[in-house]
Amino acid sequence: MKVWPGQPYPLGATWDGAGVNFALFSENATGVELCLFDSPNARAESHRVALTERTDLVWHAYLPEARPGQLYGYRVQGPYEPQEGHRFNPHKLLIDPYAKAVAGDVRWDDAVFGYRIGDPAADLSFDERDSAPFVPKCVVVDPAFSWGGDTRPRTPWHKTIIYELHVKGFTKLYPEVPEEMRGTYAGLAHPSVVDYLRSLGVTAVELMPVHQFVSDKYLHERGLTNYWGYNSIGFFAPHAAYSSGGVMGQQVAEFKTMVKTLHREGIEVILDVVYNHTGEGSQLGPTLAFRGIDNAAFYRLVAGQPRYYMDYTGCGNTLNMNHPRTLQLIMDSLRYWVLEMHVDGFRFDLASALARELHEVDRLGAFFDIIHQDPVLSQVKLIAEPWDLGEGGYQVGNFPLLWAEWNGIYRDNVRSFWRGDAGQIDDLAFRLTGSSDLYERGGRRPYASVNFVTAHDGFTLADLTSYNEKHNEANQEENHDGHDHNISWNCSVEGPTDDPEVLNLRARQQRNFLATLLLSQGVPMLVAGDETGRTQAGNNNAWCQDNEISWVDWNLDERKRELLEFTRRLIQLFHTHPVLRRRKFFQGRQIRGAESKDISWFRPDGQEMSETDWRNEQARSLAVRLAGDAIDEVDERGNRVTDDTLLLLLNAHHRAVSFVLPAHRQGITWEQLLDTRESFGRRKTRRTVRGGGSYRLEARSLALFRLEAGGETGAHAEEQASAQVEEQRDESEPPDTQAARREAGVLRAAPEAEGTQTIYCEHAGAIVPLDEGFCRACSRQVSEGDGIHRPPTPEMLKRLGYATTDVPEGEAQGEDQGEAPATEERPEEE
Known part of the structure; x- marks a missing residue:
């Protein structure tokens, strides 16, 4: 076999049309061997090639006879001195950190560990068994692909609705997807699935980890698996198990096809990425890649005790962002997924761990500096999970410009409010309006807040309204795993029930959560299946459940279909009304000659909220008016943005509350758009309430109104004549x-x-x-x-x-105050 010197850049295995260049960084290695294999299950390599060229700590060679589809791995020589931070072991076949595809899975033989399992010296011992038969092999990939004029949707942040989903779980039970495509990238790109996403109205899918990942040995021994995938071992390779077409590079083309298909329908693709740790675990974990290539360079080790790893992630190790080559690895990976795979953004798991310099979280650390100056990465969507498990790791509101954040405070405040907890309205007001208390002082915008009520981690929306306690017995940890602080309410019965009153209350609570989410300023994030009432039977930590517990159930009964249609209705309102997705924070004053302040808060009796009202611990109801003529923004063509004026009523009380609707001048009328006491959020006949009239909002309900003709002229306001039966042609x-x-x-x-x-x-x-x-x-x-x-x-x-219908006897909102004439019903107009 011909071996030429090759080049130190780019790192990884690069097919140039004539041969393959191999390049591997290792600062502390004394030698590197490239191992070539004939099949993924081969027990030994067919060729070993010593890499004798070393440039800038990169070992490299060029093989003119190698072709795409070639399987390979590395063996790296160097000191095995765990007490000094070095764990080289040439008996272990290693995955290339820059591999573009990986074939095969880890088979949990003791040979995959660098030390002898059971030896009293533990990881200080040295294992000489060959791990090649038991570890995945890397694949040389031809990057050629016909993108066919693929165009990124580039949806502005303020128009974005994120939909978090699991590639396998979303389509595993999808009836219209062919069996062989279910649970794969191709399944997610199936026309019926794309059609569903479009009809729902989401603008971006946030895919749970799709980097090549491994399942832990102890899970394998229990018959479980790492379903979520937060255990990466290859930061460039799409997870091969999600490919329907093969693992010899086909997974790359299939992933690209999925992205291309979603882009064609205007849907962005955001990846949940895990750069904070790897799947090699603690010092007692396997030697699969980074540990055997250069442990001291890739991992953060305990100062003075480099045998051990700093663990800010709860997964046994933390990548060393302070080393330039580790930082380069992550930046190269991010750029690869944008430039080569055409993704539109990233959600960074435990992002605080990436910003730690020494022990402190530095929000202006090197990681952020490099991204901000990068002409590619600075132009995609960047979302932080703004916490890790280390001291001072909770950093909600502290990430720099360009970044959005999962707003965990939003989640907790909204859950507390609808549970009926005391003293919540002050915090809720901030959450409804984009969390200015968290983001405004740093010059950020409302869309820095990614609002969510549920995520993959925790209860589903249905379970949030059905369980007070977690039920994680299926995880085989005696229900000790998962959060105990769920801020949930089971509506008086734990788990499944046939009681219609309980079921109706749970359904209303789910509608309350969804409506609050879609009517808040900021970027809403839904979790796949919440719109159809998906349950995990109370499991709030289903990370290891690759089964019906986690998969989305598409067998929808009437109640689930109603929730789906309600969600679609809400998303339609979000897209229709720019006053719900402002780019700037509210100022609490009149703007550009508007009739009223851009935002006003009211008690149920119609009086504006005072400082004393905000401090009322017992208050569980409030109203907020959003002025459509006071947005103070322009659109892409420089035209002033105007909208209808909307009024949102919220009642978390256990009893009904009558609201007096605002009347900032004579003769105004409010039209009901939504009420969560209705299964679809609306009736076939429309309700209108005159300003100053009363509307009875049921216990634990939310309602939305639009200021009708005669009020401010908005994007969707109509002339008064359109409300008459004898309208003009x-x-x-x-x-x-x-x-x-x-x-x-x-x-x-x-x-x-x-x-x-x-x-x-x-x-x-x-x-x-x-x-x-x-x-x-x-x-x-x-x-x-x-x-x-x-x-x-x-x-x-x-x-x-x-x-045209009259108001039925006793149906007028405000009947408890004799306000029937202030309310009318008429045919609904979308």
């Missing part, structure tokens, strides 16, 4: 719709803006607006004969109840 409405409406004697169906056309949507079961040819309810493009949409008919309009 609108040339923008299709003739067949006009004729059907006139024949049925009803109001125009679902107008939201001038020029709006309407269609009947089978999914929504309602007449909804068209938005540039797309259905506003299901987000699908409307075409003749698509089986989902059709023009309204007179019979359809009558059947759906689109007719």
Whole structure:
């Protein structure tokens, strides 16, 4: 076999069309051998090639006869002196940290450990067994791929809705995905799955770890697996088990195809990345890659006791961000996933660990400095999980510009409020408005806050309303694992129940959480399955459950379908109303001649909140008005952004509360858009309440209103004439719709803006607006004969109840105060 000197850069195995260059960094090694294999299960290498060239601490060679698909690994010589921080062992086959693909899994034989298992000296002993039969092999990859003009969606932060999902768990039970594609990158790119994501209305998927990862030995012995994947061993390689097409480099092309498909539908791809530790664990862990290549360079070791690892992650080790080559590894990995794999951003697991310089978390550390000056990485979405397990690791609100953060304080405050805890309204007000107390002082914007109520770690939304205690027995740790501080409420019954009152309350609480999330300023993040009531049977730490506990169940009963449609409705409101997704924090004053302050807070009696009211520990209800004519922003073309004025009512009391709706001037009317006491959040007839009138909000409920015509002119306000039965002919409405409406004697169906056309949507079961040819309810493009949409008919309009009606006796909101004349019901207009 021909061996040429090769080049020290780029690191890894690089196919240039004629041969392959191999380059491996090791500062403290005394020798490196490249091992070539004929198959992933080969017990021994077919060739060993000594890398005799060493440049800038990089060992390298060029093999002109090597081709894509070649399997390889390394053996590295050097001192085995754990007490000095060195753990070289040439008997162990090592994974290339820069491998673009990995084939095979770790087989948990004692040979994969650098020391003798059971020896009294533990990790100070030295094991001479060959690990090659038991460890994965690296794959040389041809990067060529036809992107076909792939364009990044580049969704602005303030228009982003994140959807966290697990590649396997999301499609493993998806009925429309072929069996062989379920649980894979191809499954996630299946047309039915992409169609679901579009119809839901999310703009980005945040994929739980897809870097090549390993499952721990003790999990294997218990019949469990590392399902979540926060145990990386290869930072460039897409996890091979998620590939339907093969593991000899096909996983790379399949991942790229998935990204390309999602981009074509306007959906961004964000990766959850784990650069804080590796899958090699503590000093008693296996020798698979970094430990055997250069332990002292790649890991943070205890000062004065380098046998041991600094562990800020709870996983046994922490990568050494203070070493330039480790920092380079991470930056090269990030750039590779952006430039070569076309991803749109990253969520950094335990990001505080990346910022630690010595022992302190330094938010202006080298890691951030390098990213901020990088012309590629500074232009993608960067999200921090702003904590780790070390002292001072909780850093919510302290990350620098360009970064968004998982806002754990938002999660806790919102959960506490809807549980009915005392003294929550002050904190809740900050969370609803973008958490200015956390982000404004650093010059950041509301979209620095990634708002979430649930995440992969913890209870699902359904379990949050069904369990007071965790139930993690399936994890085989006697229920000791997982958080105990869940801030959950089971609605009086622990776990499953047939009690209709409990089930209805749980469903309403789920709607409250979803509505709060989608109506708050900031970037909302949903967890896959929450919109359909997915449960993990009370398991709040399902990291090792690769089974029905974790997989999304797509067998939807009526209650689950109702929650799904409610979620779609909320997401539609988010996209429709810019006042819900402001780029700037509220100022609490009139702006640009607006009629009212950009934000106003009210007690249920209609009076503005005072300082004393904010300190009322017993208050569990409040209202907030968002002025649509006081946004003080311009759009991409420099036009002033205006919207409807919205009013949000929240009641976490165990009893109903009557709210007096604000009347900043005579003759205004509020139109109800949403009420979480309804399974879909709305009725077929619309309610309106005059300013100064009363609205009875049920216990533990939320309602949203829009200021009607005669109020501020917003993006979706209409003329008063459109509320009359005898409206004028609108040339923008299709003739067949006009004729059907006139024949049925009803109001125009679902107008939201001038020029709006309407269609009947089978999914929504309602007449909804068209938005540039797309259905506003299901987000699908409307075409003749698509089986989902059709023009309204007179019979359809009558059947759906689109007719002027009087308020039924006793139905008027405010009946407890004799306010019936202040409330009206009329046909719903989307």
